[in-house]
Amino acid sequence: MPGRRSLLAATITLPSLALPARAQGGFPSRPIRVLVAFAPGGQSDTVIRLLAPKLSEALGQPLVVENRPGAGGSIAGGAVAQAPADGHTLLFDSFGFLIVPFLVKGLTYNHDKAFAPVAQAVSAPYVLVVRKGFPARTLAEYVDYARKNPGLAYGTPGTGTVGHLAGALLASRAKVQLEHIPYRGGPESARDIAAGNLDSAIGTANSFRPLIEDGRAIGIALTSGRRMGSLASLPTIAESGYPGFDLTSWNAMFAPAATPAPVIAKLEAAMRTALQDETVQKRLKDAGNEPNFEGAAAFADRIRRERAVVKQIVQETGIKPE
Incomplete structure (x- = not known):
């Protein structure tokens, strides 16, 4: 009888213990x-x-x-x-x-x-770019222009993005005033750069590499601590006068x-x-x-x-x- 009770208990208990494992094992179910x-x-x-x-x-x-x-x-x-x-x-x-x-x-x-x-x-990395015809080709020239023209606009993929933070950090370190223009994504800011409606932007290589390669935008510098990605030919902000800059x-x-x-x-x-x-x-x-x-x-x-x-x-x- 004790053996039968033990067997019956095991028969009743084991399926209930197995249910969570089966449910998790079935992921994903749709x-x-x-x-x-x-x-x-x-x-x-x-x-x-x-x-x-x-x-x-x-x-x-x-x-x-x-x-x-x-x-x-x-x-x-x-x-x-x-x-x-x-x-x-x-x-x-x-x-x-x-x-x-x-x-x-x-x-x-x-x-x-x-x-x-x-x-x-x-x-x-993110990349700082300027429109075709903008009077700067290096970060030093970009900062010099910003000093002479307070409120220089830079577009980004949106509030709270790396581009937003990178622009704020560059402005702080260079002691210049930049105006943040948030977009709903990188492609939107890229379109305004290509059209000449925006002076500068900070976004991804995915958004700006095609414009840089065909001359519709000028790549200035990368936000990463080292050169990387498909725009590794560009210098970093860190090596362009702001050591330790790495986003x-x-x-x-x-x-x-x-x-x-x-x-x-x-x-x-x-x-x-x-x-x-x-x-x-x-x-x-x-x-x-x-x-x-x-x-x-x-x-x-x-x-x-x-x-x-x-x-x-x-x-x-x-x-x-x-």
Whole structure:
């Protein structure tokens, strides 16, 4: 009889214990929505669309990419923060993810606690460019012009982006007055540069390399600490008179904060697999990126370090929320 009782208990208990494992093991059970924080054709959009086929292949479900531009990425971020934490709604964002809490007013969610890092995909510098015909070809000439013409405008992909922060930091270090003009994404500012309607801009190589190559814009300097990407022939701001200047962007995947660890692990593994594909690597490099996988734990550490750097820069520049 004791043996029968033990067997009966095991029969009743084991299925209930197995249910969570089966539920997590079934992820993903439907298409995965990836919300992109910026406009179609921009850096973040380009990177995720290059990765999407291989991510879909690795996960066994389609990835549906949706662009939700605006407010430095906080519109897309807010939608993902409020989504079910089951891995089927994700955020694909940039370094601006770290800047949003400091510079975007009226957030409807706790930005620092709303997300779980999944993986970093690429690193990429931003580039300072000027329109064709602008009377500057070097950073020294650009700064000299800004001193003589206070309020020189620079466009960026939006409030709370690397371009926004880089312009504020350059203005602070060079002791000049620059006027920030936020756009809804890099392609929009690139169009105004090409048309001659904007004097300068700070954006990604993905947005500005074609204009630089065909002479519709002049590349001045990279925001990264070292020369990198498809515009590595340009000097950095750091080597052009401002040592230590380093704002290197990245693109990465995030999930809602309460997403189960096994789901995060499966998404992380899919990103690693996608980035190992040679064709994907080449296309990412052609778009001005350095494929640079970093898993959830290491990327979470990076976020903690770089958030402290952003806070310091915001304090140094006195930049205000918009």
